[in-house]
Amino acid sequence: MAGSTLGTILKVTTWGESHGKGIGVVVDGCPAGLPLTEEDIQACLDRRKPGQSRFTTKRQEADRVEILSGVFEGKTTGTPISMAVMNTDQRSRDYGNIMEVYRPGHADYTFDEKYGFRDYRGGGRSSGRETIGRVAAGAIAAKLLKSLGITVCAYTKAVGPYEADPAQFDPEEMYRNRLYMPDAGAAALAEAYLDRMMSECNSVGGVVECVIDGLPAGVGDPVFEKYDASLAKAILSIGAVKGFEIGDGFQAAKSVGSENNDAFRMDESGKIKKETNHAGGILGGISDGSRVVLRAAFKPTPSIAQQQKTVTRGMEETDIEIKGRHDPIIVPRAVVVVEAMAALTTADLLLLSMTSRLDRIQGFFGTPNYETYN
Template sequence: MAGSVYGTLLKITTWGESHGKGIGVVVDGCPAGLSIAEADIQTYLDRRRPGQSKFTTSRREGDGVEILSGVFEGRTTGAPIAMEVRNLDQRSQDYGAIKDVYRPGHADYTFDEKYGFRDYRGGGRSSGRETIGRVAAGAVACKLLESLGIAVSAYTRSVGAIEISYDSFSMEERWNNRLYMPDAQAAARAEAYLEEMMARKDSCGGVVECVIRGLPAGIGEPVFDKLDGCLAKAMVSIGAVKGFEIGDGFAAARANGSGNNDSFGLTSEDLDGNPLMKEQIVKRTNHSGGTLGGISDGSDIVLRAAFKPTPSIASPQATVNRQGEETDICIKGRHDPIIVPRAVVVVEAMAALTVADLLLLSMSSRLDRIQAFFNK
């Protein structure tokens, strides 16, 4: 099976299945000397862990991570970092009734057509549990970015048709509700809506928004490895994502050039209001979402990923089995009525991995900087 490797210099390989013995990742290309511990990784994994609330699957997994290699005395050695999370609460018997039936909205049919068979226990590699490896690797990338003054923060922008209001936006509020929404009133309305969906044995989708702050201008390659292009690939590679935007996104198609262009100016302060040694070029607005020509422009990177409703619902659905017969299916087991809250940290992880990789690639962009490094 191809396609389990992501990145160029900072490269990750994820492995494992939903109902196998474990899930894991190998991170290659992380610079030596980065301070990292299992507790740093666990903080991120705890945010995507199942069983956190009634809005997530009741599967009881501690998702405890073990670092197997690449870290010594609390610092990376430059060798590949291998991490593993053991699966402890599989209930493969929950899936026995659907082993020969294609679940609507799932990868059952396409997986079967491609490989000739499938792991029907929770979806195997197509399960959302595959994202454990991404999140563990993303935690390493976030620590690397943090050492450079770059922060990646994601949150739930909308649940169904219920959106946050930027008039009452508070990044801290996302820790105070079960949906990771930075708007307390929107979160309350969204929870009520999810209660309704659960009563109807249905599910819903939503949008995760992510902001990358502190990324310097000049990151990203101008043709096939554009920053926004790489972020788009990273986001759409997440199983349930059906759409991607950066900056104004699709709204830019309805705008005029005079309103969509971001004017330039000069500033003597950094993003936190601290005085600079010399004036810097800044944009007065950020319709572009922090990129121009596929390269970061020094302003916040603002991106969004749209998640479809959870396909596993308890309501009857029409389908076909492997014998080519039409039938009905009513999915049992433990499933999230909404994917979005647990996906917030997955979006953060993929954004961090993408940006960290492109940062390392950018180190070779200019001869004067290479000379300055090796002539020191």
Template sequence: MAGSIYGKHFAISTWGESHGKGVGVVIDGCPAGLPLCEADIQEYLNRRKPGQSQFTTSRTEGDKAEILSGVFEGRTTGTPISILVANTSQRSQDYSEIASYYRPGHADYTFDMKYGFRDYRGGGRSSGRETIGRVAAGAVAAKILKELGITVCAYTRSIGPVEIDEKQFDMEEIQKNSFYMPDKEAAEKAGEYTGQCMEEKDSVGGVVECIVDGMPTGVGEPCFEKLDANLAKAVLSIGAVKGFEIGSGFAAAKARGKQNNDPFVNHGNGIEKESNHAGGTLGGISDGSRIVLRAAVKPTSSIAAQQHTVNQKGENIEISVKGRHDPVIVPRAVVVVEAMTALTIVDALMEGMSARMDFIEKIWGR
């Protein structure tokens, strides 16, 4: 299977299946000397793991990270970093009957058509557990960015029709509610709405917003390696994500040029923008302002409600998906969006190191 490697200079390769012995990632290109331990990675994995609230699957995986290589005496060695997370709570029997039919919203049909064979136990590589490797690698990328004064923070902007109120925005509130929303009142309403969906054996989606602060100007390559284009690819590669926008996004299509343009000003502290409709990039290159992006996350595909589908024989059948599934996947996707953003930024920073002669001279000049 191709397509499990992401990045050019800070490259990751995720591996494993949801009901195999484990999942993980190999990171190639991490600089030597970065302080790193398993607790750094565990902090991120704990935000992604199941069983944290009534709105997540009851599958109680520990999701404990084990660093197998690339770290010695608490610092990275510059060699590949291999991270393993063992699977400990598989119930493959819950999925035995789906081997013969195609679940709506899942990759069952497309995997069969592409490979002529599929791992039906929880979706195999198309399962949400594949994101564990991304999050583990993202934790390492975030540590690199922290050393450079760059922070990446994602949160839930909306659940179904419930959206946060900008006037009530509280960054500290994000870690205080099960939806990772920076608005306490919106989180309570989101809980009520999700509860209604659960009663109806249905699921709900939402929007994850991610902001990058401290971003230097000049990161990203023109044409096919634009920073925003690579961020879009990174975020859209997450299984449940069906839409991406940066800055004003689709709202820019309804605006006029004078409204949408961000005027430049200089109040004595250097050149900056008065507004940020562009979302932190111009011409695919970072402009020094905050990067703001959003990901539209679909409702969980596995639902207990009765649905019609087709089996491998081409016969029309009725099904009700069994097993342990999230009624809403958005809260657990927050850290995945954050991780993919961090990975993309680090890779772009490394790419940009060769953009100018003076950059090269700072490292190699005599």
């Protein structure tokens, strides 16, 4: 199967199925010497694991990660880092009733059309459990970025119709409520709304916002390898993401140039800055030194207990009620996944940018200036 690898220098390949023996990832291209332990990875995996609240699947998985290679005496060696998480609470029998039926909103039909075969146990490679590998790899990328003074922080921007108020933004609040929402008032309304939808055997969508801070100007390339295009591909590769924005996003279409343009000024240290950030930190596909702000829109969880119309693999119309253990909302557990994909993309492009200018290559290798040879 193609399409399981992301990145150019920092290359990530995920493997495994929802109900197979395990899930994992191989990270190649990480520089040697980065301090790294299983605890670093586990802290991120704990944010996405199931069973954290009544708003997540009841599947009980510890999701304990094991580093199999690429780390020695607490530091990366520069060789491929392989990590694995064993599955321990599979209940494949919960999916017996959908063996020959296509679930609405899932990849069952399209996967079957492409391969002529599908793993119906929880969705196989199309399961949200595949994101374990992404999160594990993202933890490494985030630590690499942090060593350079760059941070990546994602949170729940909206749940259904309830959106966090920027005026009430509290970064610590998202760790105090079950929705990772940085606004206590909005989180309370969203929880009540979720409870109501769950009582109706329904599910809810939402929006995750992510901020990348401390990134210098000059990361990314024009044309096909734009920073925002790479972020879009990475974020849209997450299951259930149906929309992506940078900066003002779709609101920019309602604006005019005099409002949307970010005026340049000089700061106290003599560096260029912008008065506003409608562009979301990216101009012409290249970072401009401002905060990079992106958003991902997640659809409602397609697995719901309400009766739905569908067809069988034998092309017969039928009805289906989804059984098993499913999240009524994907967003809270997806926050760390968005964070991981943003970190992986940023770290990869940052490493690629190291070769963009001759003077920086000369400075790195201590080579005399080219002009001395002419």
